[in-house]
Amino acid sequence: MEPLATALWYAASGVPVLPLHTGGGGGRCSCRRPHCDRPGKHPRWHPRLITAGLHQATTDPDQVVRWWTAWPRANVGLRTGVTVDVCDVDTPVGLRLLSALVDDAAVPAVRTGSGGLHLYFAATGAPNRVRVLPGVDWRGKDGYVVAPPSIHANGRRYRWIRHGPAPDCPSELISLVMPPPRPHPRSCATRPGTPRPHSTTRRSGSGRRRWGSATTRSTGRRAAWAGWPPPGTSVSTRSPTRSPTPPAPPASGRTRQRARSARA
Ligand SMILES: [Zn+2]
Secondary structure, eight states: HHHHHHHHHHHHHTTOHHHHHOOGGGGOOOOOOOTOTTTEEEEEEEEEETTTTGGBBBHHHHHHHHHHHHTTTTEEEEEEEESSEEEEEESSSHHHHHHOOOOOGGGGGEEETOOEEEEEEEOOOOEEEEEEEEEETEEBBBBEETTTTTOOOTOOOOEEOOOOOOOOOHHHOOOOOOOOOOOOGGGGGOTTTOOOHHHHHHHHHHHHHOOOHHHHHHHHTTTHHBBBBBBTTTOSSSOOOOOOOOOOOOOHEEEHHHEEEEEE
16 A cells, blocks of 8 residues: 555544654655764754654645655654554563563554564553663553555555554553652642652552543544554464444545646
8 A cells, every 4th residue: 555545544434644754765864964863763954844753744635645745755753642642662571571461462563674572552641761671652632553555664565454543542552651640839848858758659540530430531532543554454473353344545546636736
């Protein structure tokens, strides 16, 4: 599936998209900077098309067409924290630790170009967090991920390996990604040895109640994006357990018409 059609499908599913630079074999990046530190992963920039990167991610199909008409091979970035959050697993150790907490068999998953794993959950309201476990990061509010059919700097594509509706994040994982609550002003006067709010909350589980409300809000959006990935996207392993029910991708004629008007 071409990047434009896939980006339109993500947008129609309620997930804001943004155009990223494209990777190439040998660590090259379409930004052509000789020492780009994030090849194929950072937002495109153009004075009339996109100047604020992530903050201009959109579900507007006309804008998506304008971007991918200007850059047909642009990698596809998905803003997290709106409809979906992504658990980013970079190492086998991280996957083993995560699997001990979460049954990931029913979670939509992407094999990244570097061989890692992106697990898609319903948005939780959590912010980005690095190293929630060794080798595991969380992409939430104000974050984004590179999505299929993007090309990694090593030349390999990101690809869906499992699909279906993104589930609510399990409480065991939420307890890791949730930010520690701000201490109450009076609690600043606690005596030495008093447990820190962070550890107290984890044990008490009070944060889970907060997250429960967040996932309830996100559940209402699920109907729009149940059944990832988009039709026509190859899924390399395991047969889908249910038929995807995404919005129909736009007809190619419509796409071309938008493309012409974008160029006008
Ligand atoms: Zn670059």
